[in-house]
Amino acid sequence: MSAKLGIKHSFGTCAILGASGHGKVIADIAELIGYSDIHFYDDGWPELTQVEHWPVAGNSESLFTQVADYANIVVAIGNNAIRLEKYQRLFALGASCLPLVHPSAVMSRYASLEDGSVVMAGAVINPFSRIGKACIINTAATVDHDCVLADGVHISPGAHLAGGVCVGEHSWIGIGSQIKQLIRIGNQVIVGAGSTVIHDIPDFQTVVGTPAVIISH
Numbered sequence: 001m002s003a004k005l006g007i008k009h010s011f012g013t014c015a016i017l018g019a020s021g022h023g024k025v026i027a028d029i030a031e032l033i034g035y036s037d038i039h040f041y042d043d044g045w046p047e048l049t050q051v052e053h054w055p056v057a058g059n060s061e062s063l064f065t066q067v068a069d070y071a072n073i074v075v076a077i078g079n080n081a082i083r084l085e086k087y088q089r090l091f092a093l094g095a096s097c098l099p100l101v102h103p104s105a106v107m108s109r110y111a112s113l114e115d116g117s118v119v120m121a122g123a124v125i126n127p128f129s130r131i132g133k134a135c136i137i138n139t140a141a142t143v144d145h146d147c148v149l150a151d152g153v154h155i156s157p158g159a160h161l162a163g164g165v166c167v168g169e170h171s172w173i174g175i176g177s178q179i180k181q182l183i184r185i186g187n188q189v190i191v192g193a194g195s196t197v198i199h200d201i202p203d204f205q206t207v208v209g210t211p212a213v214i215i216s217h
Contacts, residue, residue: 012071023076067095084152087116087134
């Protein structure tokens with residue numbers, strides 16, 4: 001499913017896979033937009049039974065057997081590849097994995113947001129940008145017009161993409177970084193915190209600095 005301005009949720013119980021700090025933020029969003037109950041699942045269970053006031057109901061394998069019990073399931077795992085893999089498994093099992101958008105985020109009616117993705121507080125997604133599956137648009141990040149993000153991308157807090165930027169699968173744009181307009185970023189790229197990207201980046205690279213330079217292959 002691709003969501004545009006409105007995302008049609010049938011509110012009920014939301015399951016979150018991953019009892020992390022990131023999971024807490026997602027739980028907060030789920031409550032704010034109307035989900036009545038939140039259940040966490042984490043492989044730290046049964047030793048881990050609670051995240052703040054939310055219950056941990058089981059591990060990941062038990063969730064995979066209960067997908068029909070939930071109105072929505074969100075994968076709250078920071079690792080891009082693992083998050084996308086878990087989303088794909090849930091989708092194959094018929095789970096509802098609707099995207100979540102914080103009420104304070106701004107998303108153009110002409111932008112699109114695929115299933116499994118989350119948009120945090122204060123983020124902005126401008127017209128005709130396309131966000132893939134199981135992406136994270138984190139707190140106060142901005143994605144300007146006509147950007148294309150592949151599946152499993154993470155745009156970290158306070159990172160800014162100018163118009164027409166393309167970001168490949170599993171890539172991570174670090175906190176406070178900036179990407180110049182029309183830049184192409186490959187698959188499995190890491191852009192270090194506070195970096196400024198002014199040239200295209202090939203697949204599998206790590207870049208840091210202003211201007212950003214490649215430090216590893």
